[in-house]
Amino acid sequence: MPEQSPLDLPEGDPFGPHNLPYGVFTTAGEPERRRLGVRIGSHVLDAGAAAHALGSPYAGLLAQPSLNPLLAAGRTAWRDVRRALTAWVTVPAHRPDIEPLLHPLDAVTMHLPYEVADYVDFYASEHHATNVGRIFRPDGDALTPNWKHLPIGYHGRAGTVVVSGTDVVRPSGQRKTPADAAPVFGPSVKLDIEAEVGFLVGTPSPLGSPVALGDFRDHVFGTFLLNDWSARDLQAWEYVPLGPFLGKSFATSVAAWVTPLEALDAARTAPPARDVPLLPYLDDSEAEEPGGFDVRISVAINGRLVSEPPFATMYWTAAQQLAHMTVNGASLRTGDVYGSGTVSGPEVNQRGSLLELTWNGRDAFELPEGKRTFLEDGDEVTMTAWAPGPDGVRVGLGEVTGRIVPAV
């Protein structure tokens, strides 16, 4: 019996040729040489080496230690490179060239695949914002007056965006409960997750030029899972009036794989009906394509499923967020990353943060390791996701995982 080719994937493999996410890897033999790779099944194709082997004109974009040159090359290049890659992994005549360039995923180390320019995080799930409002402002309106008029966002720390698999050191800082006379210092006792979908900007835009709603695909290269780790006790004490700072800036984990937007064409879906009229720059009622993505997220702690946040329920879309972020003339840079904000659905088991799942620690849940309200040292959080693809095949998004290690 001939040896099975890594390119002969099981039917319905969520990382088949319809997906082809990008990442950056090293091998044990050459741990310093970062290379752009494309995931196919449970292997990664050395994309630069493949381009060379096949005499492709895209070798200059693919034989790189980072995704940034391809990101900067623009939408036409993204499409053409994707077409070429699809041919390389599907056309039988290429197999002799391609197969030797495939590395099993468990034999490589994945790295942050792009250099992050600015990192912005949004707050775009109505269910999440309503839950948070009810928890923190039980006597007021759950949503602030601006919430349905604009996608609320803020800048996060780009320098602490880390790749999936990186341990997360429990942050220390100030916290103060109403019972405390003064703030106390110590490791966070309310360490939380936020299940999000991130978007990666490729094509820059000049200062002073807003990016229109319809230009989303010209600027955004792809998407990935993101865990916006949050220390709720630090955040609660610091965030009035200028927003989250140390409660978030210690780490933001992103998946090692970036899924091209084109791979999610079949997952486009209409966002929820809007309750209030939107200003023209945000009005997507006449958009050419639906602005949402039907991405189904699963959140597991120590391997146990705790939530299934549905990204399709987000009130604000990624295109609206991009239009809003630039409407004041702010420029985009290659490598800008923005997070959707915590994804929470209407059901209890669809909440994307422990803050919501446990109602700020009031309702513990059981794990085999013991009761949990927030994260304990040693806990490992893993988010996975899939979306509907062509012909009923799923599109897998790369996981984002991280383990909590004790405070220093």
Place this chain on the structure above:
Amino acid sequence: MPEQSPLDLPEGDPFGPHNLPYGVFTTAGEPERRRLGVRIGSHVLDAGAAAHALGSPYAGLLAQPSLNPLLAAGRTAWRDVRRALTAWVTVPAHRPDIEPLLHPLDAVTMHLPYEVADYVDFYASEHHATNVGRIFRPDGDALTPNWKHLPIGYHGRAGTVVVSGTDVVRPSGQRKTPADAAPVFGPSVKLDIEAEVGFLVGTPSPLGSPVALGDFRDHVFGTFLLNDWSARDLQAWEYVPLGPFLGKSFATSVAAWVTPLEALDAARTAPPARDVPLLPYLDDSEAEEPGGFDVRISVAINGRLVSEPPFATMYWTAAQQLAHMTVNGASLRTGDVYGSGTVSGPEVNQRGSLLELTWNGRDAFELPEGKRTFLEDGDEVTMTAWAPGPDGVRVGLGEVTGRIVPAV
């Protein structure tokens, strides 16, 4: 009479050999070749060319298009390079080599001298925070409960940090006054300034390792003036609950010159007495050197002096801000920039924003061009500053200037 050397400076020149700020320039003849320069009097020395001419071992750090390699080289290198530069501009024997490498300031173009990694802005003047609190929350406490326990900060947009002299396009966005039933869209009608002092990080720190108060000089290379342009109407509508976003992200102007910390040794001064006990990581009562800097800022609009904010009055110091920013384990990168927050003194003519100077537009002031509450198109804002130097000589900080151009 022999031609006067550019190195023969008038007595007391604030840009004498005691100062030597760094910048990046191009000449009209070679507009694409960015070079590191050091300001001496009204000239800029081509630092890389000087290092080559004198066979200096620092040519590798100085023959660069950006300050980043020198920033990354660390404190010992900073000191040694500064010593070398001081010798080059003061030792008569070097004059034949140095003089041909001096370019008049008015014959060069200055550029952003470093690549900004993360940009953080603080809120550290008690006078400013009190004024803002009184304006926006007239019925509540002027300062939020956390204000005297931690230096409040937030991340800004690194990608829209621009060098002095860059025009600022009036941003558009949503605003809503209490009288409006719904938000309206349009150019900001409350475009403001914030006079600040910025700090530039050279030496990085690893993720998970807080930087102690006493390690400030190991990480921070230098300082510069910063104008944190602010659209108050956009900001007021958007900033609850996650802080400023589009009200700030359209532009932040920084001076073209970075003053090394050593040049400000004589300007170190004790911060105001603290009203509440500080947690140990912020407690500078036993610090080896005073944490403040006696930098005197002047703010002019269209050449007319409107305010003189005294940096020495800041409640929180730059060292405290650095310690706070990293106490949760957040890493530092070479090129991280942080702003002090608006500098406002106790007197009306020491306020560092038009919001305060005009009490949110209530009290207009007169310019030859007409009444002003906030900025009009065409207005040019220029901030200059000096600090006490050795032997009673002033240390000049490079100006930061920008002109408002109409919204697109």
